[in-house]
Each structure stands twice: as structure tokens, then as C-alpha cells.
Amino acid sequence: MxxxxxxxxxxxxxxxxxxxxxxxxxxxxxxxxxxxxxxxxxxxxxxxxxxxxxxxxxxxxxxxxxxxxxxxxxxxxxxxxxxxxxxxxxxxxxxxxxxxxxxxxxxxxxxxxxxxxxxxxxxxxxxxxxxxxxxxxxxxxxxxxxxxxxxxxxxxxxxxxxxxxxxxxPPLVYGPGVKANFFNMMKWLYRGVPLPFGAICNSRSLVALDNLVDFVVTCIDHPKAANQVFLVSDGDDLSTTELLKKMGRALGKPARLLPVPSGVLTLAATLLGKKTLSQRLCGSLQVDITKNRELLNWLPPVTVETELDAVAKDFLDKHV
Incomplete structure (x- = not known):
């Protein structure tokens, strides 16, 4: 051992x-x-x-x-x-x-x-x-x-x-206890705050905390992981609009999303000095995990919906 x-x-x-x-x-x-x-x-x-x-x-x-x-x-x-x-x-x-x-x-x-x-x-x-x-x-x-x-x-x-x-x-990691922007989004959704993110057609890779841990554990002993670089995600890329809808469902609070064009959001954020935040909300960031499957026979064991349910439960237990 x-x-x-x-x-x-x-x-x-x-x-x-x-x-x-x-x-x-x-x-x-x-x-x-x-x-x-x-x-x-x-x-x-x-x-x-x-x-x-x-x-x-x-x-x-x-x-x-x-x-x-x-x-x-x-x-x-x-x-x-x-x-x-x-x-x-x-x-x-x-x-x-x-x-x-x-x-x-x-x-x-x-x-x-x-x-x-x-x-x-x-x-x-x-x-x-x-x-x-x-x-x-x-x-x-x-x-x-x-x-x-x-x-x-x-x-x-x-x-x-x-x-x-x-x-x-890993890209953005989310799971029970997540903080920063992910937590703030959940807080606004729970309060029913209308959000101007109803028309964003980007695509972003995320990784559930449980999936990341599972991948790390896989790499402890797998002989083919030696001296390799891996990207890791849930294998289920989402737009910001789709993610917020799924988060609202998990919280039991349907997302109130206004269909503001992403170009308008980007311009407004730039004028307010929030260009980086705008890029995260409106831009795409996708990763390919084909290598993980082909080399290590690894697939994410947890779905986005399952992890979001766990995140929502943690949020509701601790903050409501």
C-alpha cells in the first residue's frame, strides 16, 4: 500500500x-x-x-x-x-x-x-x-x-x-462549496433577480468536482498516465444561458433570463471595466477530453445535472 x-x-x-x-x-x-x-x-x-x-x-x-x-x-x-x-x-x-x-x-x-x-x-x-x-x-x-x-x-x-x-x-471547477462567480449566480437565481443572459450562444467546458477527483485518482496508478498532459471536463459543454437554466432547475427557482444580445453585454462590460468578466460569460472555452477516454479509458462518472443538484442542496442548506 x-x-x-x-x-x-x-x-x-x-x-x-x-x-x-x-x-x-x-x-x-x-x-x-x-x-x-x-x-x-x-x-x-x-x-x-x-x-x-x-x-x-x-x-x-x-x-x-x-x-x-x-x-x-x-x-x-x-x-x-x-x-x-x-x-x-x-x-x-x-x-x-x-x-x-x-x-x-x-x-x-x-x-x-x-x-x-x-x-x-x-x-x-x-x-x-x-x-x-x-x-x-x-x-x-x-x-x-x-x-x-x-x-x-x-x-x-x-x-x-x-x-x-x-x-x-481543469477549466472552471464547480461542486458543493463553490464560491466566486458561480456562487453569486446561484444567489441571484434563488432571489429571482432578472439576469441579462438569456441569449448567449457560447459554449464552455466545466468540470464537476467529483469528476475531477475521479480523474486525479485514476492518474495515481494508471501506467499510461505517466508523463502526460490531460485536459479534463464533464464532456458536456454548455452555454451560459443553458447553465443558468440548469442551475435554476436545481434550485427549484426557474431562471429569469432577459434575451440581451451578447454584443450589447460585451460593450457594456467593457465600458464598465469588466471585460474579463464579460469574456467568461459570453465567450467560449471548450476542451477536448478524447485523450482521456482513448488513453486511460476514462469517462466522467457524474453528470452536470447530478453535480448541480449537489451544489444546490449545499447552497440551500448553508445559505437559505
Whole structure:
């Protein structure tokens, strides 16, 4: 039974991975955290790590580890506070990641799974022309650049050390406890606020938290995942209008959507300094997961409707 070191277990994605692996009898688990969690299963070991950067000592956390799942990161935010965002992202996402990977390779870790981001590919696709795992990276912001640089560094370490690397680039992840724009949309739908998103004909890939966790777990031991890059999604792309309708159904509150043309929304958002938000609501971003099916025989086990029902239940239980 191999031991897995998981970073980022207090985060949205890392927390879900932690919950799944904590209930698994296949692997022992070490979680690296800044502060102790309220309770840990007897099969889980805590390794306290105060910060993640280029000089962090991972020796205790890596003890007896066979696999590392690196979900910790300085995450992308809509309102950046740093005066030098790229340097701040590089400190954690590049220097911190590669420092951990080098020490993992030296300790004989077999596989290093890196939770990256679709932002490595870019911000937008043409309708019907999805990103693929082999597409040339084109990150457009400091967060995406830092993830790309980490990926390149990991592949160099893999080629030099023989440690296997798996890179996973999810798009928007949603599930119980989701925050930010997804949460705000649910709040507005529940309150019956009319929204001007009834005529948007874009297409966006999302990934349910349960599907992402399932894919990560698949990559722990699958021999064909070694040294591969994967994009992951639900395999069911939706327009913003379709997503809001499904969210309203899950909440039991039919969406009140006004058919405002997307061009008008884009112009208004640009004038208000919200161009990035407009792109997310009106633009397309699709990913192709054919590689996952053909190489790993993986298909998303959870439907969009099932995950949205879980999200809605969590929202209603906690916020209504």
C-alpha cells in the first residue's frame, strides 16, 4: 500500500481529494498543511508546512511517499492585490512546485501529479474548436504563465530523474462549496433577480468536482498516465444561458433570463471595466477530453445535472 503526499488539502479541490483518499483503503495519506485540521482519519498523517516556496524543506512530508498530488497553489483571483503579480505567482507556483518535485525525485517518489489550469492553454476558444492537450500553450495572465513555467520545469525534472509526472489542466471547477462567480449566480437565481443572459450562444467546458477527483485518482496508478498532459471536463459543454437554466432547475427557482444580445453585454462590460468578466460569460472555452477516454479509458462518472443538484442542496442548506 503506497503513501500519497497531498498538498492543498484545505482548498476546494485539494479538500475533495483529501476526503476521497481519507476513505480509501488502497493508499495511506500524508497531508501538508499550514495548521492542523480539526480531525484526521487514523490512516492520515499531518505534515506541517508553513509556506511553499523555493526553499521549503519537504523531507518529513515526503517520508515513505510513493506519489505526490500537488494541489496547493497561489490561485488566480479577479482582484489582484500584488504590485508584481507574476513574481508572486512564480514564488509559489513555479519555485515552490519545482522545489517540491526535486526533493520528491531525490526521495524516490514514483509519480508527481500536478493540478495545473486550463489557463495554460489560454482564455478563449472559437466556438466548436476546443483546446487539446497537445496544443501550444498560450497563457494570457500571470497565473497562467506561472502554471506553464511549472509544467515545463516538471517535465525537465521527469526526464532527468525518471520520476513520472502527470499534468492535469481543469477549466472552471464547480461542486458543493463553490464560491466566486458561480456562487453569486446561484444567489441571484434563488432571489429571482432578472439576469441579462438569456441569449448567449457560447459554449464552455466545466468540470464537476467529483469528476475531477475521479480523474486525479485514476492518474495515481494508471501506467499510461505517466508523463502526460490531460485536459479534463464533464464532456458536456454548455452555454451560459443553458447553465443558468440548469442551475435554476436545481434550485427549484426557474431562471429569469432577459434575451440581451451578447454584443450589447460585451460593450457594456467593457465600458464598465469588466471585460474579463464579460469574456467568461459570453465567450467560449471548450476542451477536448478524447485523450482521456482513448488513453486511460476514462469517462466522467457524474453528470452536470447530478453535480448541480449537489451544489444546490449545499447552497440551500448553508445559505437559505
Amino acid at each position: 503506497g503513501r500519497i503526499l497531498l498538498t492543498g488539502a484545505s482548498g476546494f479541490v485539494g479538500g475533495a481529494i483529501h476526503e476521497y483518499l481519507s476513505n480509501s483503503s488502497t493508499h495511506k495519506l500524508t497531508v501538508a498543511l499550514r495548521r492542523p485540521m480539526s480531525s484526521l482519519p487514523v490512516t492520515t498523517t499531518l505534515a506541517q508546512i508553513d509556506q511553499i516556496d523555493g526553499v521549503t524543506d519537504w523531507s518529513r512530508a515526503l517520508l515513505d511517499s510513493d506519489v505526490v498530488i500537488h494541489a496547493a497553489a497561489r490561485v488566480h483571483v479577479m482582484q489582484e492585490s500584488s504590485t508584481d503579480p507574476l513574481t508572486s505567482f512564480r514564488k509559489v507556483n513555479v519555485e515552490g512546485t519545482l522545489n517540491l518535485a526535486r526533493q520528491a525525485a531525490e526521495k524516490g517518489v514514483r509519480r508527481f501529479i500536478f493540478i495545473s489550469s486550463i489557463k495554460v492553454n489560454g482564455e478563449e476558444t472559437s466556438l466548436g474548436v476546443p483546446y487539446t492537450a497537445c496544443a501550444e500553450p498560450a497563457p494570457a495572465d500571470p497565473y497562467g504563465i506561472s502554471k506553464m513555467e511549472a509544467e515545463k520545469g516538471l517535465m525537465r525534472i521527469a526526464s532527468e530523474s525518471g520520476m513520472e509526472v502527470v499534468i492535469i489542466r
